[in-house]
Amino acid sequence: MPVRNMKSFSLKKEIADGPQVACCMVCAHFSNSPEFLERAIPGLKTMSSGHASVRKDDGICSLHDLYLSASAYCEQFAQDNVTGRTV
Amino acid sequence: MMGNTQDSWNEDKAGQKVQSMGWKELWLKEDWWAIWLGLGIVIVAYLFFTGGSSIKWIAVLPPGKWTEFSAITQHFSEHIGQYVAQFVMWCVIFGVSIRALGFKLSEFYPSFLFVYIFSIIIFVIGQNKTFINLNLEPPLVALLLGLIISNFIGLPKWMDTGFRVEYYIKTGIVLLGATLPFTLIIWAGPTAIVQASIVSIITFMVIYFVGIKMGLDRRLAATLGAGGAVCGVSGAIAIAGAVGAKKEHAPVAITLVIVWAIVMIFVLPLVSKALQLPTGVAGAWIGTSEFADAAGFAAANTYGGYAGQPGIAGNPDDAVKAFTLMKVVGRDVWIGIWAFVMALIATTRWERVPGTKPNPAEIWWRFPKFVIGFLLASIIVTLIATQYGEAEFKKTVFPAMVGPIKDLRTWAFIFCFFSIGLTTRFRELASAGTKPFLAFTSGVVVNVILGFILSTMVFVEYWSNLSH
Numbered sequence: 001m002p003v004r005n006m007k008s009f010s011l012k013k014e015i016a017d018g019p020q021v022a023c024c025m026v027c028a029h030f031s032n033s034p035e036f037l038e039r040a041i042p043g044l045k046t047m048s049s050g051h052a053s054v055r056k057d058d059g060i061c062s063l064h065d066l067y068l069s070a071s072a073y074c075e076q077f078a079q080d081n082v083t084g085r086t087v
Numbered sequence: 088m089m090g091n092t093q094d095s096w097n098e099d100k101a102g103q104k105v106q107s108m109g110w111k112e113l114w115l116k117e118d119w120w121a122i123w124l125g126l127g128i129v130i131v132a133y134l135f136f137t138g139g140s141s142i143k144w145i146a147v148l149p150p151g152k153w154t155e156f157s158a159i160t161q162h163f164s165e166h167i168g169q170y171v172a173q174f175v176m177w178c179v180i181f182g183v184s185i186r187a188l189g190f191k192l193s194e195f196y197p198s199f200l201f202v203y204i205f206s207i208i209i210f211v212i213g214q215n216k217t218f219i220n221l222n223l224e225p226p227l228v229a230l231l232l233g234l235i236i237s238n239f240i241g242l243p244k245w246m247d248t249g250f251r252v253e254y255y256i257k258t259g260i261v262l263l264g265a266t267l268p269f270t271l272i273i274w275a276g277p278t279a280i281v282q283a284s285i286v287s288i289i290t291f292m293v294i295y296f297v298g299i300k301m302g303l304d305r306r307l308a309a310t311l312g313a314g315g316a317v318c319g320v321s322g323a324i325a326i327a328g329a330v331g332a333k334k335e336h337a338p339v340a341i342t343l344v345i346v347w348a349i350v351m352i353f354v355l356p357l358v359s360k361a362l363q364l365p366t367g368v369a370g371a372w373i374g375t376s377e378f379a380d381a382a383g384f385a386a387a388n389t390y391g392g393y394a395g396q397p398g399i400a401g402n403p404d405d406a407v408k409a410f411t412l413m414k415v416v417g418r419d420v421w422i423g424i425w426a427f428v429m430a431l432i433a434t435t436r437w438e439r440v441p442g443t444k445p446n447p448a449e450i451w452w453r454f455p456k457f458v459i460g461f462l463l464a465s466i467i468v469t470l471i472a473t474q475y476g477e478a479e480f481k482k483t484v485f486p487a488m489v490g491p492i493k494d495l496r497t498w499a500f501i502f503c504f505f506s507i508g509l510t511t512r513f514r515e516l517a518s519a520g521t522k523p524f525l526a527f528t529s530g531v532v533v534n535v536i537l538g539f540i541l542s543t544m545v546f547v548e549y550w551s552n553l554s555h
Binding site: 042043044045046048049051052053054055056057058060065067068069071 | 333446457516
């Protein structure tokens with residue numbers, strides 16, 4: 001599992017392309033669409049929104065039952081065959 | 088989770104995931120759409136103004152304080168065409184963005200028609216002298232009406248597509264920038280940042296440590312702390328993601344934020360009125376002690392409506408200006424830094440199994456981008472204003488350009504306040520539990536007292552002289 005190396009970290013690249021590792025974003029256990037989150041998190045759309053910038057790409061991991069960053073990762077990573085990309 | 092099981096899971100998951108956005112968020116996040124819409128209106132208003140015309144015609148508003156119903160019927164019989172045109176305008180500009188955000192227009196248009204018609208009714212009711220005497224300004228009428236409809240009558244779920252609280256308030260805030268001199272932001276911004284930072288840090292610490300003392304999970308305590316100290320539901324959801332909170336943590340914090348925010352919409356303006364606080368001072372207090380932008384604007388707008396009543400000094404706009412400086416400039420802009428710091432603490436000090444090291448890009452990604460639009464709108468109109476003398480600005484620029492922008496902002500705010508009520512369904516909120524409630528409430532108490540002391544004593548000179 002690749003671990004992010006802060007020395008080679010490129011802010012410009014990160015901003016342009018998003019996470020560059022096999023992380024939650026491309027994991028089968030992870031869901032983060034705004035519509036899904038507004039249904040899954042009661043009250044989210046009452047005084048905030050699934051479409052808000054502050055939410056970044058965060059989502060819900062159904063394996064660990066966590067709400068976490070899309071750039072997080074763990075040993076149980078499973079390639080998402082629906083929306084996943086090759087990393 | 089492999090083989091057939093994986094396939095069925097994938098089918099269920101279709102539509103539940105979006106890929107990393109990168110710069111696609113320019114057209115996929117509502118913050119950016121609020122900028123495009125808000126600045127678009129400002130630019131169009133300026134082009135009309137330089138062409139010797141104005142957008143005033145389409146920025147029509149129901150009449151101000153009234154007693155005779157005949158005044159209302161006469162107004163609408165004379166201006167019905169303008170209301171139809173304005174409704175079409177909102178449908179076009181919101182429709183484009185709503186579609187880009189992935190919603191169905193077939194759901195949005197009928198829902199927005201409902202919002203628009205009720206917004207007119209709210210304006211009319213809220214400007215009636217009897218309601219004004221009852222302290223029920225249009226924001227409170229909108230909220231109460233929305234709460235009654237959603238909790239006692241009920242509406243189909245698909246109608247939520249038109250109840251975009253955050254989108255309306257962000258668009259309104261960008262438009263608000265056009266009515267706020269940039270010089271004022273420069274002058275009062277640092278004070279707002281100092282005051283907001285003092286209150287935010289202390290409130291966060293109180294909620295966090297009371298929560299820890301009661302045995303709450305650190306991630307829940309941090310999520311509650313951000314909800315109470317930084318920017319309400321948005322703060323809670325941002326910190327929950329940054330620290331990798333349990334799935335149920337964010338809903339608990341959101342419930343507490345919503346309940347207390349709605350209580351404060353009523354309490355802060357009424358207590359401020361009882362204490363006869365000047366509008367700017369009350370706005371600063373609301374900006375320090377309310378929890379969400381939308382709720383705070385409802386409270387600040389309400390208090391602005393009390394201006395001119397016996398003992399209430401200051402002009403109506405001062406409440407909203409002070410609130411904006413305190414909440415948007417003083418608190419909202421720091422959410423990315425809060426998230427980065429909390430993510431750093433979570434990954435280096437707390438034991439968290441999944442996760443990567445946080446990186447500084449977090450600060451940019453979580454930055455509430457609509458603030459950029461708010462600042463740009465302020466800069467644009469301030470630069471335009473510098474081309475005119477003060478008297479000429481008041482005589483020509485304000486009525487033809489800034490005034491209509493302000494009226495459209497008023498509409499956006501009413502759409503928002505009504506939508507708060509319509510989307511607040513108490514029975515659907517997560518159960519918070521006693522310990523989270525006590526931890527959060529301890530922060531509320533400290534926040535309100537500290538915000539009051541700083542606004543009415545320590546920095547009172549700034550907030551009571553905002554217009555000068």
